[in-house]
Amino acid sequence: MYKSFYEYLMTQRNPNSYESVAEFANNAFYDQSFPKQETSFDRLSKYLEENASYLPSMTIFDEAWSMYLASMS
Template identity: 75%
Template sequence: MRRSFYQYLMTQRNPESTEEVATFANNAFFDQSFPKQAQSFDELSKYLELNGNYLLSMSIFDDAWQMYLESEN
């Protein structure tokens, strides 16, 4: 069974890091309404566009999504 994007993203958490994906992961951890079971780019993208005020740029999500896809292969 494929893991959700959130499960992957939590592997990138690092409170000490200033890397964009790590910062995204740290902030998503505290976002209680983040769609934790989602595996769809469109669903996650729409959510972050409306609720991801902690995400400085959607390109960070795009990078994290690409890393997620690569990790699942």
């Protein structure tokens, strides 16, 4: 069974890390509106662009998405 992007992202949480994907995961954890079951790049990207002021650059999402896809293979 495939994990949602959020489920994968939560494996990257680390409150003691300043690495960009870890900070993204830490902040997404506190985002009550994050689409937790979503697996679509386009829908996630749109949500983050419109709602995630905690994400300083969409390249961080792109990096996390690549890691997510690699974890699925």
